[in-house]
Amino acid sequence: MGILLAAGHFQLFPDQASLFANDVDGLFFFLLTITAFFSILIAGLIVFFSVKYRRSVSPVRPPPPEKMWLELTWTILPLCICMVIFVWGARVFALAFHPPADALDIYVVGKQWMWKVQHPQGRREINELHIPAGRPVRLIMTSQDVIHDFFVPAFRVKQDVLPGRYTSEWFQATEPGEYHLFCAQYCGLSHADMIGTAVVMEPSKYAAWLAESPSGKSMTETGEALYRQFGCNACHGTKAPSLAGLFDSNVVLQNGQTVRADESYLRESILAPRAKIVSGYQTIMPTYKGQMSEEQLAQIIEYIKSLRAFREPEPEKKQ
């Protein structure tokens, strides 16, 4: 059921290739039933009344009295149905916002008009997304220019990709195969060419595919090299907070607020370091905005994330 099979074939229903697709489609069919029921009801009544009470057989009658119970019925009943739809829809939506903790992080950068993908193990690709079946995958996405939208119909997931910040989406692919990948937010001249393929592979094949990486270096390794190249190690751990164990921890800021150190926080701290100063430290970090590409940024972030594995003791020396 992939693109190759479907090419030229007429479909009425899209492929289902993720766990989330089942959740969305269940809700979709519920809504479809409601829509069909009420459309047929109204259309049927209109046709039925138009025939039964046509002018030639039906005289003009005095108006019937207002029926309050009827009005209340068709006010309250739709409201109840709507609330069911809302709650169900919100549950599915919440699911889309909460990736499992063991999700595989893949970095996506959108630019006019292509998708650039980086796997943690170092392999990069353009307009293709290779992923293993049966494993939750989280995409950490940003854009270099305008707003794009990463949309894989077979997974039923879609999320705008904004410049200047990270957004994310996650899914767990079920069926190996090739699926369409679309940009679903109008982004200019070649918007319709900003398409690609999501390739779902058996996990073993995915591992083999990753190993074919031409550079042979993982994002963490490249990130570590960049970390030294940009001189981050000159301060972090001494004059600036240690980054070991930072990711996913709670950071107390100078203004007393507490923030969670997720990818967005790391990104902001590199590009706009003065926005959120860690309590007890001075504002000495320069901005790296314009000095590193989104890909390099992702590599450094991936390196910082890797530091959680071996938590170093916090250095005592603070200035």
Added chain:
Amino acid sequence: MNVSTQPLPVVTEPRHAPPNYLNDGYSVRSWLLTLDHKRIAILYMISITLFFFIGGAAAVLFRVHLLTPTGALFDPGTYNKLFTIHGVVMVFFFLIPSIPAVMGNFLVPLMIGAKDLAFPRLNLASWYVYMAGGTLTGYAAIAGGIDTGWTFYTPYSTMFSNTNVIAAATGVFITGFSSILTGLNFIATIHKMRAPGLTWFRLPLFIWAMYATSVIMVLGTPVLAMTVSLLGIERIFHVGIFDPALGGDPLLFQHLFWFYSHPAVYIMILPSMGVVSEIIPCFARKRPFGYKFIAMASVAIAMLGFFVWGHHMFVSGQSMYGGVVFSFLSFFVAIPSAVKVFNWTATLHKGSISLQTPMLYALGFIGLFTFGGLTGLFLACLGVDIHVTGTYFIVAHFHYIMVGGAVMGYLGAIHFWWPKMTGRVYSEFWGRISAAIIFVGFNLTFFPQFILGYLGMPRRYYAYPPEFQVLNVMSTAGASILGLGFLLPLIYLLWSLKYGKRAGPNYWKATGLEWTTQSPPETENFETTPEVVSEPYAYEFMELGNAD
């Protein structure tokens, strides 16, 4: 409605029409400087018809382009400009002014027994403002075009598009003021100028709908004006307001834009609902079932419509909490719409129904609006919206509301009040034929797009994967039928102006003060101010229409 003025004698083919607003001066000046709401309505009608066919031509062109997966006619840039001009022209220059500025202008004073709107000079000014905005947007379309989509999303529109965004945005900014002036005029008129005895719950439902529409125009449109101003400032001065590269927040633009543009959907649909609420009682010869509920539903839609704009932004990067709040609120606006549909259907029960052209449009409206509204539930529903937003599902949904709803309502209104406006009767045969063609063509155009959308075809694509071709060809075939369907009324309505038989004051034997005037109405509307002494829609006391 029983009215204390004497019924007018039935006019049988006089040689010359009695003095009326149409033969009250023939000079260009007497039209371009007129303060008569009826003449201004005609000016609007001519202008919006022009814009409708410009927008429609763009639509036909890009539908033909989409016959083949790689695109048959245009390069990507041209395609993008075509769908943008289609959207901008249809939304801002046809749908929003359509029923309010044409039918509302013509009917509001007549229906409430007034000599004119409260501020006739503002009314004329609103037409000039509209034309100025339209001209500027037309200029933008020719000089460089515009390729941002009608939504003008930043930062594409402010920093990346190489097209004439400033001129188009200025055009939209200017035409917004025409909308504001019209709304202001209607609110003041409906509050202050009703005939003696015409209490709020004796008002025709069309007036309730116009009132609700005006509230949206007055409160929503200024926000659009500010939004496109900020867009222009960012584009010209390159100072961050919406562009994240300059420290701005692109979602702020979307909030501001949809704060107006979602209620704007109700500017399009509420007047059509009002029209349908007039037509159905007339052709079912029955008082509308649940008059007060239909009236209050209009007001409720206008209010609730302002609470729901965030459902356009569920996948935009808006917070999850924001999404849930907006989804919850969105469902509430479905309720008054449902109440209206049920009440219209109940009005048909035990009526005496004749299926003449306006009634065909009205019944078509109910069916298409019901389906369009129900598919709106998919979009308010968070879980499904993730998949269908930004696809052809959205395109299909809003065309069911805007074409199946608003345009059907507009055509219904034109056909219903044409005898009143022009004093002539069009060909019933061609009226019914074209109503049927439009209904069939419309469904063939847009129903396949629901399937395309669920399959995942994104909107605004000039090329698409080959497996989507069958449905696209169906849609294009439908569009050509629909285009033909829209041309037919243009022909037979114009024909009727010269060759149609004279209509008489109350062609449909309808209730309502506008039908107590001669057709076409005289410049002063009423010789003496009418006095209303009874409830509206007393069809059980009316004789049957002379068209039967």
Added chain:
Amino acid sequence: MQTEHTDILEVQFEDVEQQRSTSALGMWIFLCTEIMFFGGLFLAYCEYRHLHPESFAAASSRLDWMLGSINTAILLTSSLTAALAVRAATLRSAGTMRFFLGATIVLGVAFLTIKGFEYHTDYQEGLIPGASFTYSASQPAVQPREVEMFFMLYFIMTGVHAFHMIVGIVAFFILISKSLRNTLTVQTVENTGLYWHFVDVLWIFLFPLLYLVGHH
């Protein structure tokens, strides 16, 4: 100044009372649209002040709060004179009305003059957003780009406000000339007064939001 019974009755109205109340209603609806028009700016201000509190405070401290306070006092006084002009109009004393209208115009011009001096100072200090914007942050948390955003909002908000004042001043001149030609109606004076008070109310909010953000 005309007396009531000779107020020109437009054809669409039944009587003068209907014409007056409709006119007042129309004016209030217009003011409602003005609230929403400025609402978009207030929303932008709210969001960015929330996101960049330090930069907004620092930027605000570059404005002269003394001049801002003086201007506020001038505008509040002009509101008083406008109210007194309307009162004189209702009492049909044309001379008094013209005096107070004149006073309002003088105060309005004074406000704009001071505003002009402020703009000029901002220009000299390189605070005009755009290519020539220069700002060096004194505190670490302050970002020049965010300061520029504050000034963009400042110039848009005060600029649109000043434009409204110019319209109001021109309207007052028209009122005076109409009054001298004896073609003025009370309702016109009242509506113009409403407009002027609205412009004043706007400034009442703009002043603390723009001038008094930070500690100074």
Added chain:
Amino acid sequence: MSQEAASIRSYLAVFAALMVLLGATVGASLLDLGFLALPVAMAIASVKAFLVAAIFMHLRQSSSLIRLIACAGLFWLGIMLMLTMSDILTRV
């Protein structure tokens, strides 16, 4: 006419109150009120705006329709500010 004559006194009283409030808002900004600074400034501004609207703009004597319209403007402004901020304040 006595009502008209009384109005001049109320105008002057309102003017005096406005000036006092102007002093108060400037004074408050000179104190370091922390997070209270904005609410205090807005509260004072609202009282000033209310005085101008009620007395100078005759809202106190106006018909309920006109009062309703004035409130509607504020209500819709509130919708816009609150619902948008509900997104912005809860973004992760």
